Amino acid sequence: MASRAHRLVRRLSSAASSYDALVIGGGPVGTEIARLGGLIGLDVAVVDPRGALLAAPTGYVSKVLLDVSNCAERNSRVVPREWTHAKYALDATAVRALAMTADLFQDSSVGADVVAGRTEFAPTVIQGRAAFKGRDASGSYEVQVHGAAPTVVHAPTVFIATGSASTRLPSLPFDEANATGWIFDSDSIVGIGRVPEHIFIQGGGLIAVEYAFIFERLGAKVTLALREERVLQGKDVDIDISAAVGARLEERGVEIRYGDGNVVKVTPPAEHGGVGSVELGSGTVVEAGAFLSALGRGGAAKGLNVENAGLRPPLPSGHLAVDYNSLVAESTGGDCRVFVAGDTVKDCAIYPGGLLSTGLAQGHVAVRGAFPEAWRATFPPVGRRVEGSKMDAFPAVAFWIDDGVATVGVTEQAARMAHGDDIGTASAKYSETVKACVQPRPDDEFLKIVYLKTSGSILGVHIFGKDASEMINHGAAFVNRGQTIWDVIHSIPPAVTYDEVFLRAARRACYSMAQFSGERA
Known part of the structure; x- marks a missing residue:
């Protein structure tokens, strides 16, 4: 450890079973925590059932399928309802994602190939499932790893980044033999192996909507049934974005049954590959x-035996409760050195929860909070950075829904609840931009700014349209820096890009504010 001058944490033991920090979960958040730990000089081990780190989220599957479905629609050579192209794309993406993960550590100069080997600063990857045993005489956590070669790992600091798991209603016949290959959740849908002529999707959240677009474009008839009165309701998505997405689905021929998402009877097909039926609360069959039952996802903390480490048991949803600001897991007493990040977190200061952007930010907060001295030694506060500088409270979030949805900050609904009549909104359509004169866009694509009328401060930015995920970083900067609509006008060039919607919306906000000021006077 002395080979790096700023390595401040003493290694507890030369034994292979002892590490400075243990990360449970090798997905994108766990991988980022391991990378940061290596950067600040820690000897890190990661326990994951796959025995490899993967910086791509579980949701990469739907992103691949969305891309394949777009190709199916654009390219007549791709035959609808043929799964061969999807399987090839999924396999190729997995290979590239593993290689990309290894490159992350090479780029950080903390190791070489973390999939096939290990160097001094790369994390040790242990294949298996982790469960807490307790704490040893030195106070380190003892974690049992159940795998091909069972072992016990010791570490004074543990990060839990086990992600999420699909929510399954007990009333649905997932375990019935006749239902195998017919009923799926958001984890198992990747194994469908075909494009059905007609797919029924239960749910109105991000995953359900995403797969509705995917299967419709692949050539399937899609019925989407949800309990709510609009798609994406209750998912921290602005009401205008929700309305636009719902309208786009219906325009594409998806049958949406609003307020009719309760399934009262399920009859699996009589034989494999056949047709089954679903009876809804309205009586419709x-x-x-x-x-596909896509009713959200819960935390994947069950089975970790966290009570043995003095932590409070997982909530019924599978999440772990944490300190709102530090992400330290809630304990039943004594010093706690267990941090939680990603989808396993219930509520914390990094908003909104359950998304990869948020999870990565939480990982940074957790590592910095766990090892503040090592962090400061590696990332000294220089230039405009100051001691105690915080992570952005609102990471930019992008959803791969049709042409794209991206959002940062608060929705109009939430802003009005907090600020009442002081809230203003301004929107601009893609079709109004110069670029749209060259490359016309659908008339329903737009950007919306939520702001305070009295100050012009921007509270939220919401985009539905092409390249939304590439544009939202502008909005994230405005929201997290407390900037105003005038900052937008000064910093967004009216070049031949879709970024022009920022400028047009900001100008409209200025006009509205001038009118508002006149009325107040």
């Missing part, structure tokens, strides 16, 4: 060749 839908016959379909596949059934």
Whole structure:
């Protein structure tokens, strides 16, 4: 450890079973925590059932399928309802994602190939499932790893980044033999192996909507049934974005059954590959060749035996409660050195929860809070950075829904609840930009700014349209820096890009504020 001058944490033991920090979960958040730990000089081990780190989220599967479905629609050579192209794309993406993960550590100069080997500063990857045993005489956590070669790992600091798992209603026949290959959740849908002629999707959240677009573009008839009165309701998505997405789905021919998402009876097909039926609360019976139940995801903390480490047990949702600001897990007493980040977190200061952007930010907060001295030694406060500088409270969030949805900050609904009549909104359509004169866009694509009328401060930015995920970083800077609509006008060039919607919306906000000031006077 002395090979790096700023390595401030003493290694507890030369034994292979002892580390400075243990990360449970090798997904994108766990990988980022391991990378940061290596950067600040820690000897890190990661326990993951796959025995490899993967910086791509579980949701990469739907992103691949969305890309394949877009190709199916654009390219007549891709035959709808043929799964061969999807399988090839999924396999190729997995290979590239593993290579990309290894490159992350090479780029950080903390190791070489973390998939096939280990160098001094790369994390040790242990294949298996982790469960807390307790604490040893030195106070380090003892974690049992159940795998091909069971072992016990010791570490004074543990990070839990186990992600999420699909929510399954006990009333649905997931375990019935006849339902195998017909009913799926958001984890198992990757194994469908075909594009059914008709798919029934239960749910109105991000995953359900995403797969509705995917299967419709692949050539399937899609029925989407949800309990709510609009898609994406309750998902921290602005109401205008929700309305635009719902309208786009219906325009594409997706049947949406609002307020009718309760399934009262399920009849799997009589034989494999056949058609089953779903009876809804309204009495409507839908016959379909596949059934996707996408009712959200819960935390994947169950089975970790966190009570043995003095932590409070997981919530019924599978999440772990944490300190709102530090992400330290809630304990039943004594010093706690267990931090939680990613989808396993219930509520914290980094908003909104359950998304990769948020999870990565939480990982940074957790590592910095766990090892403040090592962090400062590696990332000294220089230039405009000051001691105690905080992570952005609102990471930019992008959803791969149709052409793209991206958001940062608060929705109009939440802003009005907090600030009442002081809230203003301004929107601009893609079709109004110079670039749209060259490359016309649908009339329903837009950007919306939520701001305070009295100060012009920007509270939220919401985009539905092409390249939304590439544009939202502008909005994230405005929101997290407390900037105003005038900052937008000064910093967004009216070049031939879709970024022009920022400028147009900001100008409209200025006009509205001038009118508002006149009325107040």
